[in-house]
Amino acid sequence: MPEGDTVWNTARLLGEAIDGRTIARSDFRVPRLATADLSGWTVAESACRGKHLLLRLEREGRDPLTLHSHLRMDGAWRTYRPGERWSGRPAHLIRVALHTDAAVAVGYHLHELDIVPTREEARLVGHLGPDLMGADWDAAEAVRRLLARPERWIADALLDQRNLAGIGNLYKAETLFLRGVSPWTPTGDVTDLTAMVERAHALMNSNRGRFTQVTTGSLRRGETTWVFERAGQPCRRCRTVVRRWTGGDNDRITYWCPHCQPGALPPRG
Structure with missing residues (x-):
């Protein structure tokens, strides 16, 4: 991907x-x-x-x-x-x-x-936000752009390339999991957005030079991600079943652990 x-x-x-x-x-x-x-x-x-x-x-x-x-x-x-x-x-x-x-x-x-x-x-x-893989990466500017719409779900805000450029569904899901944040949390309510965007930056840059995308530290097949594409499987941390939801801006897929990422839940229907 x-x-x-x-x-x-x-x-x-x-x-x-x-x-x-x-x-x-x-x-x-x-x-x-x-x-x-x-x-x-x-x-x-x-x-x-x-x-x-x-x-x-x-x-x-x-x-x-x-x-x-x-x-x-x-x-x-x-x-x-x-x-x-x-x-x-x-x-x-x-x-x-x-x-x-x-x-x-x-x-x-x-x-x-x-x-x-x-x-x-x-x-x-020219419309793109700070590039997560670029030499000019600017976490403060990324946070400023994210907070321009504080009511927006953080999952949708992270995917908006005008806020920060390069992140997609995989790094969105993995970053939110590792920060313990529900995907449906309003961006303005997220504690320490700077730490969140820096985590996304670190995760993505850890995969420079290889096409296998790893966020867990394990290159073994089936062990490369925490929640991404693991719906129905037990969370690697707490054993709660990882869930999947489709919706939000552009009808994107979201993976999350309800226990490790407490808080707002996706809308019903």
Whole structure:
């Protein structure tokens, strides 16, 4: 499930494969970009902002460009050696392929795929809050944004990328569990929001360099999370059955332990 750490790790792997390389041929498989041609452009940097991936491109005598993509729930980038079979996903899901002399970067099921002048990146990501994976992470600013709507459920507030960028359902559920906070607590009633956002920051950054998302400290299969995707199973701390609820903003899934996260309950019906 792509969240900020997955996108950061994807950018790092793309960077290792194609940063500094000149694109010999590009192949876009979305109607809007069908005639786009990036051949001759050099990949200056593979970067990310929240859940957005930004491939910054340079070419002598031209203004820099950015190839922007969003992974959402099912997007992915894979890299292959020239001539290697593209075995990552079905071919009909390919949205773009960038061929260089060292590697081919292939984007599968990408969303919001676009090419913009790099100077206009803010139009795509300028609305985002502090980036949990970024060098400019600012916990105080994240708290300020969260408190702008104190009546909002904390579960919904954490998922709002305008408050803090990169967090998704997994880190939302795990952060709330580890802080002992009910997902339906009004944001303004949460004790020590700074500690909460710093916990999310620490959890996500602990998974830099690996695609397995771990919050418990155990890499063993079935032991990587506290409550996420564990509905109907006993809580690892108190043995109460972990529960699941769907609703709130954008009808998102929430996992929680009623004993370890006391307080407000989800609405009925």
